[in-house]
Amino acid sequence: MEIKIVSIIGGGTMGNGITHIFAMKGFYVNLVEMSEQLFNHAYTIITENLNRQVKKLIITETEKNTILKRINKVISIDNIPANSDVVIEAIYENKEAKIAIFKKINQLVKQDSIFASNTSSISITELAASCRPDRFIGMHFMNPVPIMKLVEIVRGYSTSDQTFTTVKELSQKLDKVPVEVSDYPGFISNRILIPMINEAIFALMEGLSCKEDIDTVMKLGMNHPMGPLTLADFIGLDICLAIMEVLYNGYNDSKYRPCPLLKKMVAAGKLGRKSGEGFYKY
Ligand SMILES: NC(=O)c1ccc[n+]([C@@H]2O[C@H](COP(=O)([O-])OP(=O)(O)OC[C@H]3O[C@@H](n4cnc5c(N)ncnc54)[C@H](O)[C@@H]3O)[C@@H](O)[C@H]2O)c1
Numbered sequence: 451m452e453i454k455i456v457s458i459i460g461g462g463t464m465g466n467g468i469t470h471i472f473a474m475k476g477f478y479v480n481l482v483e484m485s486e487q488l489f490n491h492a493y494t495i496i497t498e499n500l501n502r503q504v505k506k507l508i509i510t511e512t513e514k515n516t517i518l519k520r521i522n523k524v525i526s527i528d529n530i531p532a533n534s535d536v537v538i539e540a541i542y543e544n545k546e547a548k549i550a551i552f553k554k555i556n557q558l559v560k561q562d563s564i565f566a567s568n569t570s571s572i573s574i575t576e577l578a579a580s581c582r583p584d585r586f587i588g589m590h591f592m593n594p595v596p597i598m599k600l601v602e603i604v605r606g607y608s609t610s611d612q613t614f615t616t617v618k619e620l621s622q623k624l625d626k627v628p629v630e631v632s633d634y635p636g637f638i639s640n641r642i643l644i645p646m647i648n649e650a651i652f653a654l655m656e657g658l659s660c661k662e663d664i665d666t667v668m669k670l671g672m673n674h675p676m677g678p679l680t681l682a683d684f685i686g687l688d689i690c691l692a693i694m695e696v697l698y699n700g701y702n703d704s705k706y707r708p709c710p711l712l713k714k715m716v717a718a719g720k721l722g723r724k725s726g727e728g729f730y731k732y
Pocket of ligand 1: 459460461462463464465482483484488526527540541542543544551568569570571590591592593
């Protein structure tokens with residue numbers, strides 16, 4: 451199946467990045483947002499990011515304008531074009547809200563199109579069951595999307611081989627490196643990354659060392675570009691906690707218990723960069 455028209459639902463952090471890369475690779479992209487204002491905000495961010503690429507001589511001014519022309523404004527999922535070959539959902543991380551969207555668009559979009567979710571932690575199998583299980587898949591892009599090469603392609607219980615192959619080839623056309631993953635809590639990326647961050651928070655809570663030294667060990671000892679506590683602030687402590695809870699509940703295994711210090715900081719509103727303070731002040 452040849453993919454030409456892609457619809458992205460949600461133009462937030464991930465959705466605007468996903469729109470950017472598809473438009474850059476020549477696809478026509480319908481960016482679906484809830485209001486004109488939210489669409490304009492997403493479009494402005496995409497324009498600014500493209501301007502940065504012009505400055506770095508990655509693209510020309512003319513190419514930038516061509517890329518922007520491939521992005522079509524759609525306000526409300528009620529108006530999603532029926533001829534979308536692929537729909538990628540990138541709204542906030544809430545299972546009920548995502549299911550409501552998939553149920554709705556299942557009635558509006560042609561039957562042979564593929565639905566994908568960019569969820570970081572919700573079961574692909576559960577989302578798929580609400581609409582078209584064989585033509586449903588997880589496309590887990592990394593932040594920032596235009597820069598990060600990985601996309602985890604998450605197969606739900608009923609995802610067909612044809613759907614998988616189409617989405618794998620599509621990811622390669624975007625110059626991404628797809629990795630096939632089975633649908634289990636946290637997929638691969640968050641199952642490994644978030645418990646590591648959680649362990650670093652335990653180390654801090656138990657007084658093994660100060661936050662700067664814990665970060666230094668992982669930066670200089672393991673060659674990580676960022677220490678785990680700095681990274682937790684970047685991701686958002688509330689997101690880290692939510693993912694630990696998904697792992698804990700999903701595997702019923704105490705090794706995934708969220709660190710009490712992480713819970714306490716989230717309760718105190720110390721969420722990292724986005725709240726101005728986490729392990730560090732911003
Ligand atoms: N932020 C990350 O680092 C990251 C990384 C990988 C995956 N994810 C996943 O990607 C998804 C999106 O995360 P995000 O950080 O971009 O969220 P975000 O809050 O930045 O953006 C969500 C966007 O969805 C829009 N939206 C909500 N309901 C809508 C609707 N009914 N119709 C159209 N638009 C709607 C909102 O207006 C908002 O712009 C989540 O599932 C998240 O778990 C996030």
